[in-house]
Amino acid sequence: MDYKTALSKDIQNRQKRLQQEMQSTGTDACLLTTLPNVFYMTGTVYNGYYYLPAEGTPVHFLKRKSEIETNNIIYIRKPELIPDELQKAGYKLPSTLLLEVDAVSFTECNRLINSLQIKDVTNASTLLRKLRSVKSEFEISQVRECARQHEKVYKLIPEIYRPGMTDVELQIEIERLMRLHGSMGLFRSYGSNMDIYMGSLLVGENAENPSPFDFALGGKGQTAVLPIGASGEKIIKGNTIMVDMAGNYRPWMTDMTS
Numbered sequence: 001m002d003y004k005t006a007l008s009k010d011i012q013n014r015q016k017r018l019q020q021e022m023q024s025t026g027t028d029a030c031l032l033t034t035l036p037n038v039f040y041m042t043g044t045v046y047n048g049y050y051y052l053p054a055e056g057t058p059v060h061f062l063k064r065k066s067e068i069e070t071n072n073i074i075y076i077r078k079p080e081l082i083p084d085e086l087q088k089a090g091y092k093l094p095s096t097l098l099l100e101v102d103a104v105s106f107t108e109c110n111r112l113i114n115s116l117q118i119k120d121v122t123n124a125s126t127l128l129r130k131l132r133s134v135k136s137e138f139e140i141s142q143v144r145e146c147a148r149q150h151e152k153v154y155k156l157i158p159e160i161y162r163p164g165m166t167d168v169e170l171q172i173e174i175e176r177l178m179r180l181h182g183s184m185g186l187f188r189s190y191g192s193n194m195d196i197y198m199g200s201l202l203v204g205e206n207a208e209n210p211s212p213f214d215f216a217l218g219g220k221g222q223t224a225v226l227p228i229g230a231s232g233e234k235i236i237k238g239n240t241i242m243v244d245m246a247g248n249y250r251p252w253m254t255d256m257t258s
Contacts, residue, residue, distance in 0.1 A: 007043045010138040014041060015052060017131055022054040028094030029053045030124055031112060034103045036188065037128050039251065044068045049082065053091060061085070079108070080115045093117070098124035142252040150247035150254050153181050157243060157258070167230035167241075168222065171201040174245055187246040199245030200229035207242060217244060 018030060018041070032038055032050040039045050041052070048062040059072045061082055066073075074085045083093055097118045101109055102125050113121060135143070153174075160173045175198050179185055187196055202219045211218040211228040219229040235241065247254035 006138045006141075010136050011041065011043050013136065014131065015058065018052060018127070019054055021127055021131070022052075022098065025122070026096065027054060027098055027122060028092075028096045030098035032100060032124060032128070033108075034100055034125075037100065037124070040128065040132055042068075042070065044070075048076070049079065051082070051086070053094070056091070059086065059089065059091070079111050082112075083116055096120040096122070098122050098127060100124045100128075139252055142250045143254060146247050146250040146252060147254040147256075149181060149249040150256050153178055153183075153245075154243070154256060154258055164234065166232050166234050167201055167203040167206070168232045170235065170241075171199075171230050171245075174201065174243065178245060182249045183246075184248045186248060196228060198248075199243075201244070202229065202242045203233065203235050204239040206231050206233065207240070217242075 022028070022030060030050075030052045032041060032052075033048070035045045038050050041050050041058070042060070046060065046062050046066045046068055047064045048060065051059040051061060057072060059074060060068070060070060061074050061076050061079075062068075063076060063078075065075070072089070074089070076082065076085060086093060093116060095118065097113075097116065097120070099109060099112060099118075099121050101121060101123050104112075109121075112118075156177060157174060160177060161170060165173075175183075175185075178198060183198070185198060187198055196213065196215065200215075200217055200219060202217060206219050207217070209218050209220040209231075211221070213228050215228070217228075220231050221227040221229050222232050242257065244255075244257040247256055
């Protein structure tokens with residue numbers, strides 16, 4: 001089965017699971033806007049809102065033109081237009097709603113709640129994390145494909161090392177190698193205090209330097225703007241090198257440290 005067909009079937013199952021959870025708690029609908037959750041429920045990303053009633057089909061409210069291949073697309077300029085558009089499409093307005101209250105700004109949450117005249121709001125992020133934690137066979141296959149490519153790239157790292165390199169120079173070469181082998185070049189993490197590029201490379205005593213970010217590793221980095229990871233110091237004989245680069249070769253990522 002090709003990726004597009006398998007993804008489509010998997011998305012249908014995800015929608016069904018989410019609707020079952022809403023029905024069991026008496027929640028009328030779910031409204032998502034963060035990219036990871038929108039992707040999880042649609043297989044794509046867009047600037048707008050994904051709306052799923054407890055029963056029925058989803059609606060995609062887009063704030064920008066997009067060439068996504070899906071049904072029930074409604075273009076809006078602002079979230080205040082959502083209630084009227086839902087009613088025009090034959091949807092009953094919800095009184096209870098799942099909303100990403102921990103990830104969406106206070107102002108935007110208030111706009112959505114007031115526009116829809118919601119009586120009760122529950123954090124959608126908590127439920128979505130629970131659903132996403134149980135992987136389908138399709139998702140597991142994507143993780144395995146990513147891991148195989150991740151492993152392939154790591155095996156090539158010794159070949160690109162040259163004596164006299166700095167830790168930053170070696171990391172740049174690894175990043176180039178990753179991109180050439182299909183890495184998307186983006187490390188997307190859920191935490192708000194987790195700024196990093198494609199991963200981290202730590203050499204020698206730099207590994208002992210703490211970092212203000214919420215990662216297990218540290219490193220002083222090259223600048224106070226991004227105090228983490230490689231520092232620009234030359235790699236000398238006998239140094240220990242730790243490579244912890246993100247395996248973002250598929251939408252489902254892997255992690256590997258060597």
